[in-house]
Amino acid sequence: MSAGVIVVGAGPAGRALAHRLLAAAIPVTVVDPRPERVWQSTFACWSDELPGWLxxxxFAARLERIGVAGTALEEVDRGYTVFDTPGLQRSLTLDGAEIVTDRVIGIDGARVQLDTGRALTGDVVVDCRGALPHEAPRQTAYGIVVDKATAAPVLEGHGALLMDWRGGIVDRRSLPSFLYVVPLGGDEYLLEETCLAGLPALDLDELKRRLEVRLGGLPSGIRRVEHVAFPLTxxxxxxxxDPTFCFGAAGGFKNPTTGYSVATSLMCVDAVVGALAAGRDPVPDLWPASARAVHNLRLRGLSALLRLSPTQTIAFFEAFFAMPxxxxxxxxxxxxxxTGTMGAMTRVIRAVDMRTRSVVARGAMSTPEWAGDLGSTPRFQRR
Structure with missing residues (x-):
């Protein structure tokens, strides 16, 4: 049977794509083993990254600025938005879509093979299943949700903390970690100890231990616990x-030095809808030469970050957030x-000491196995 556009995966990227395709009157089939599962993760972004149609x-909270700390607590004067995760999911309605509750075991061109033996054929298949398990640097975090009174002393008068590296160094050989604190709406706040990037990354038990040490003991009245572990590429x-068009984290939208991808997916979704509605390949729209080059630079930036010592990591981010x-x-x-990406990287490299500069340069020039060959030959399949 023909299913129009088949969207594989009903996470934020897949659901947003299906939602906007439906708004453009394009037939959609969404395939997911648990399409009605309630999203549990906390999503956030810079406010200026968001499309106007949301x-x-x-949204759970919208802040005009956010705190960062290397050796001292400062503020970044840039708006920051925390999503109401269930609210985001509900807002991305799928009225009119065909929902198929099944697991995809194979995609061959415009044909999707399901675990139950059924096959779907569409005009286009878009894989939105996220970054499927693979060997890559990972980000991990252990978080607790508490009330405002518990979070207040940690915030030190700020509305939220993006990165607080103070107390995040255990020794010269261990990966550093930082505290992330954001409001979740109502009276709730997330306090999360985060390993930004590691191969391997810090495990959840170690992050829980570090959070407990940082807070002087885990507080009573923890409402729930949040675990984070995902590949950064x-x-x-x-x-x-890719022979199958991938969108969202599956399609390289995750920033490999931050782990953020939801806002990029939301901002780019209408470009995909416009291309598909016109019968065009969306790859050239999403991946012009400049975007491919930036993507490759970000992968090199992650490679450099993995080589830094704990003190160099903190100095690197102090230099980064001191930039305009x-x-x-x-x-x-x-x-x-x-141009802007290269300029930012140059600014940071010039701001750090010579030893850190040398480590960053060696990392940026290397091509680790997980980064592939950093080539650029677009491909796309339509039925």
Missing amino acids: DPTA GSSPQPWR IESQRSYLSRRNDL
Whole structure:
């Protein structure tokens, strides 16, 4: 049977794509083994990364600035938004879509093979299953949800903390970790000890121990616990070359030095819808030469980050957040701003000491196995 656009995966990227395809009157079939599962993760982004079509019920908190700390606590004067995760999920309605509750075991061109033996054939298949398990640097975190009174002393008068590295160094050989604190709406706050990147990353038991030490003991009245563990790269280091068109974290939208991908997926979804509605390949729209180059630079940036010592890591991020906001924005949010990305990287390298500069340069020039060959040959399949 023909199913129009088949969206594989009903996470944030898949659901957003299906939602906007339906708004454009394009037939959609969504395939997911648990399409109605309630999302549990906390999602956040810089406020200027968001598209205008999102429903306000998708937001739990919107802050004008956010705190960061290397050796001292400062503020980044850039808006930050924390999603109401269930609200985001509800806002991305799928009215009119065919929902298939099944697991995909294979994609061959425009044909999708399901675990039950059924096969679907569409005009286009879009894989939105996230970064499927593969060998890559990972981000891990252990978080607790507490009330506002418990979070207040940690916040030190700030609305949220993006990165607080103070107390995150155990010794010269162990990976550092930082504290992330954000409001979740109502009276709830997330306090999360995070390992930004590691191969291997810190495990959850170690992060829980560090959080307990940082807080002087885990508080009473913990409402729930949040675990984070995901690869910092997509399943393919060159997503524009994949035979099946992938979107979201599956399609290389995860920033490998931050782990963020949801806002990029939301911002890019209409470009995909527009291309599919016009019968065009969306790959050239999403992956022009500048975007491929920025993606490769970010992978090299992750390679460099993994080589830094704990003290060098903190010095690196102090230099990063001391840059003008426009330079920060270019590196963190603008996936096709090659000039701005290179400029931001140059600023940081010039700001750190010579030893750190040398480590960053060696890491950026290396090509680890998990980063592939950093090539760029777009491919796309339509029925």
